[in-house]
Amino acid sequence: MEARARTHAPTLLDLIGSTPLVELTRLSPKPSVQIFAKLEAQNPTGSIKDRVAKAMLDAAEAAGELEPGRRLLEPTSGNTGISLALVARLRGYPLTVVLPESVTEERRRLLRLYGAEIVESPGEEGSNGAVRLALELAERDTSFFMPFQYANDANPLSHYEGTGAEIVAALEHVDALVAGLGTGGTLMGAGERLREAFPEVSVVAVEPLPGDAVLGLRSLADGYVPPILDVSKLDRKLLVSNAESVAALRLLLEQEGIFGGVSSGAVVHGARRIAEELDEGVVVCVLADGGWKYLSAGFWQGEEIDESKLWW
Amino acid sequence: MAVVRIPPTLRAEVGGLRELEARGETVGDVLDDLVDRYPPLREQLLQDGGLASFVNVFLGGEDVRTLDGLETEVRDGATLILLPAMAGGS
Numbered sequence: 001m002e003a004r005a006r007t008h009a010p011t012l013l014d015l016i017g018s019t020p021l022v023e024l025t026r027l028s029p030k031p032s033v034q035i036f037a038k039l040e041a042q043n044p045t046g047s048i049k050d051r052v053a054k055a056m057l058d059a060a061e062a063a064g065e066l067e068p069g070r071r072l073l074e075p076t077s078g079n080t081g082i083s084l085a086l087v088a089r090l091r092g093y094p095l096t097v098v099l100p101e102s103v104t105e106e107r108r109r110l111l112r113l114y115g116a117e118i119v120e121s122p123g124e125e126g127s128n129g130a131v132r133l134a135l136e137l138a139e140r141d142t143s144f145f146m147p148f149q150y151a152n153d154a155n156p157l158s159h160y161e162g163t164g165a166e167i168v169a170a171l172e173h174v175d176a177l178v179a180g181l182g183t184g185g186t187l188m189g190a191g192e193r194l195r196e197a198f199p200e201v202s203v204v205a206v207e208p209l210p211g212d213a214v215l216g217l218r219s220l221a222d223g224y225v226p227p228i229l230d231v232s233k234l235d236r237k238l239l240v241s242n243a244e245s246v247a248a249l250r251l252l253l254e255q256e257g258i259f260g261g262v263s264s265g266a267v268v269h270g271a272r273r274i275a276e277e278l279d280e281g282v283v284v285c286v287l288a289d290g291g292w293k294y295l296s297a298g299f300w301q302g303e304e305i306d307e308s309k310l311w312w
Numbered sequence: 313m314a315v316v317r318i319p320p321t322l323r324a325e326v327g328g329l330r331e332l333e334a335r336g337e338t339v340g341d342v343l344d345d346l347v348d349r350y351p352p353l354r355e356q357l358l359q360d361g362g363l364a365s366f367v368n369v370f371l372g373g374e375d376v377r378t379l380d381g382l383e384t385e386v387r388d389g390a391t392l393i394l395l396p397a398m399a400g401g402s
Contacts, residue, residue, distance in 0.1 A: 127399035150399065207368075207375075210398045220321060220356045223366030223397040237375035239393065 013090060016043055016050045017162045021170050021284070026255040027272060032280035035271050037258065038167065041290030045082045045114075047261070048163070048288040049149075052185060053083035055158030056147035057091065066145060068092060073144040075099075075134035077127050078107035079289055080149050085114035096144070098134040100126055106293045126210070128224050149183050150226035156189035164193025167284055174198050175281035178271040179288075180263040181205040181237065184229030186286055191233060204236040206270035208245055208263065238273065240266040246299045248272070253291075261289035262297070314342050314386050317393045325352040334392075339369060340382030342392060357394070366397045 009015050019042045024035040040048035060066045072088055072095045074080060081097035088095040095116045099108070102123030111118055119137070121129040131150065138146045149155050163186060167174065177194050179186045184205075191203035231237065249265030252258045260268070264287040271285035317331045326332060334349075336342035347354040357367055362382065369376045370393040376384045386392070 131399050205375075205378075210395065220364060220366040220396050222321075224399040225365055225397045226399065231375075231377050234378050237378045239370045239373045239375070239395075 011090065012044050013054055013087060016054050018166060019043060019163075021167065022256075022258075024252075024256050024258075024268075024271075027251060027268065029272055029276050033275040033278050033283060034281075035275055035283045035285065036171065037256075037268075037271075038163065038284060038286045039258070040163075040286060040288050041259075041261070043083075045079075045086050045110075046290050046292060047079040047083060048186065048286065049079040049083040050086070051158040051162050052149055052155045052183075053080060053087045053147075055154040055162075056149065056152050057084070057087050057093075059152070059154040059157075060145065060147060061091075066093065069094070070145050071096065071143055073098070073134055073138055073146045074149065075121070075127070075130035076149070077103050077130065078111075078293065081116060082107070082110050082114060084147065085111055085116040089115050096137075098130045098137065100130050102126070104293060104296055106296060110293070128222065131224060149185065150224075151228060153228065155183060155185035156192070156228055159186045159189025160193045161189075163286065164190030168193060168197040171282060171284070173282055174201050174284050175278060176202040176204055176271075176274045176283045177286070178204045178206060178267055178274060178283060179286040180267050181207045181229075182263075182288075183226045186288070188228060188230065188233060190286070202235040202274070203233065204238065204270060204274055205234045206238050206240055206263075206266045208240055208266045209242055236274075238270050240269050244269045249291075249299070258287070259291040260287050261291055262294050263288050264291075313388060315389075315391045316342065316346060317391065319395055321396050322353065322356060322394065325356070326350050336386060338382060339371060339376050339384045339386055339392065342386055343369075343382070368395045368397055369393070370395065 020039050021036050024037050028035045043050035070093055072093050074084055075098040077100055085095050096119055097116050098119045098121050100123050101120040121133040138144050174194055177191055187203060187205050194201045245265035248269035249260055252260050252268050267285045271283050275283050313333050313335055315331055316334050318326055318329060334342045334345040336345050343357055357364055
């Protein structure tokens with residue numbers, strides 16, 4: 001019997017990143033195209049945002065912006081808040097998160113358990129509303145330090161040095177990288193790293209249809225484009241419907257045994273679309289989190305989404 | 313003729329319609345046809361000769377910014393979806 005190496009991590013934060021890459025053999029539409037999934041749910045708090053939270057606080061500490069005990073503030077619909085709450089707790093910073101009141105109860109509870117304070121923003125305004133309110137609060141009270149994932153270069157950098165570099169180290173060649181478009185951090189950072197290694201790689205953003213929050217926008221001028229996102233660096237940007245996302249999410253669980261979070265469905269749908277278009281090659285998709293925080297959502301129980309009842 | 317789907321944010325400008333038909337061989341032509349008929353849409357959709365930064369236009373499920381922008385060819389019967397740019401992420 002082979003002797004197992006005894007290893008341990010000095011702290012939980014040292015276990016962020018180096019997530020596994022697994023081939024989705026049953027979901028590839030053709031044998032000549034391999035689809036690999038990067039399982040970001042394997043990070044300590046269960047999402048890719050652990051990378052971003054740690055990187056943003058490391059950068060702020062290195063720049064001397066975080067004196068001990070400084071209060072942190074961040075707009076987030078959940079994952080970034082939970083990740084920041086972990087890092088902040090271990091490093092002694094109190095955290096306040098601005099959260100749309102419409103997010104699932106699981107996420108609210110997790111944030112409180114990690115010790116974060118919650119300020120609610122109007123649910124009908126979605127993430128835009130959380131961003132708006134957090135910016136207002138930070139301007140009013142300068143004792144807050146706001147890492148602000150939407151404009152912080154440490155966000156894409158964490159994916160350049162982490163997510164992207166790990167994919168490059170794991171595979172000899174990649175034809176397409178498919179990831180969800182949120183802040184743009186994964187696509188900008190990992191996309192740049194992959195492009196350096198494989199100049200012909202196609203960087204593909206997958207955008208889910210906006211939810212009911214779109215109803216809260218009075219005009220397009222209330223929209224928001226994250227400052228770190230440069231759309232000219234994307235090769236493709238695909239829109240995925242709710243029904244397509246949910247179908248792919250169920251397929252991912254049924255065929256590959258992977259319990260993905262809601263954005264994983266859209267990403268897998270996009271990866272399969274890209275794979276269909278290739279004669280041969282390698283597609284890597286980034287699954288940002290697992291399904292645990294969405295267990296209360298109806299679609300797991302087979303509730304069909306009635307698209308005609310949605311805003312669009 | 314192309315079908316253009318209108319988001320709730322812009323429906324007041326087009327008499328409450330969810331979708332309407334517009335004519336044009338490129339995305340730019342289709343949008344021009346639309347703003348000629350519904351002038352209040354112009355400042356929401358177009359800016360400095362290009363697409364306004366807070367609007368996304370999808371053709372066949374792809375953002376036209378990653379295709380050929382306003383020059384992207386539109387086939388007869390195609391569907392264009394207009395959507396506001398929203399903060400994503402989590």
